[in-house]
Amino acid sequence: MRESSSGLLKLLVNEVALGHGYACGESAGEFVLTGRGSRRIVLPFTRLERRVARAPRQLWSTLVRDRLEMQIADLAAGHLDTSRLASVRPLLRTRLCSARTKGLINDVRRLVAPGLLQRVLIDFGDIMTPVTYSNAQGWGATESDLFDIAEHNTRAASRLDLTAADIDGMDDVDIQMLYGATDFVTAHVRWLDDYPVVGPWGALLVIPGHTHLLIHPITGPTVFAGTSLLAQLLVAGEAESRPVSRAIYWWRNRITVDIAATIRGTGDWMEVVPADHLESLLEIMRRD
Known part of the structure; x- marks a missing residue:
């Protein structure tokens, strides 16, 4: 979406937030009202x-x-019942976020990979609210219970589409x-083997945003x-x-x-630094 369009959405959300006594911030593909x-x-x-x-x-103003x-x-009036697990159970969903995301201190979350957290949210259709450990305690639910429910709901709600990326000059790299x-x-990073994208030694992946892997x-x-091509694609997408x-990541x-590797620099200067275990994997594949 164009910068001007994104700015208009931000303005509309900010107006609604202020009208209800919230401050509006942005974090990793989300507006967060606090x-x-x-x-x-x-x-x-x-x-x-x-x-x-x-x-x-x-x-847009009317729609948003x-x-x-x-x-x-x-939500403020209590018409969206969050007091009982039975009420929110079908609404629980999960997705990943950066471990650097602010404000997660009381959210139900777990580490799924270095720098990546999985969290649980209540999805009301247009808005979501994070599930907190205070919620879990009030519902008499464990962290494991909530992740099991949220993963079941998320996985059952949608299966992703798959397409081969068409990249000039890289026909030999899938x-x-x-x-x-x-x-x-x-x-769906959690269930990557539900799709035909995993090889004998697993798969490399990047997460450019919340729309695709x-x-x-x-x-x-x-x-x-x-590894190099994924790094280039990830950095190229940062402009949007x-x-x-x-x-x-190595799944x-x-x-x-x-x-699997870290990326240093941007634009014309970029360096991909493979992890030691990835280099060891290459040696194993060469021997085999």
């Missing part, structure tokens, strides 16, 4: 962009403001893209070419949206996701 007690409201950019995508700009006004007012019309694309199946010595993480299984 300031009324301990409650925070999360508005993914992608959700707002889809709502206005085909509408004339003169209707009216829906947000209604749900935020309902780059796949997983994407979908959902705000929970990143959660870029993946290189590890099938042989193209692993370093794949900030990535969830700037690392390249081995649903339990083990490591850093």
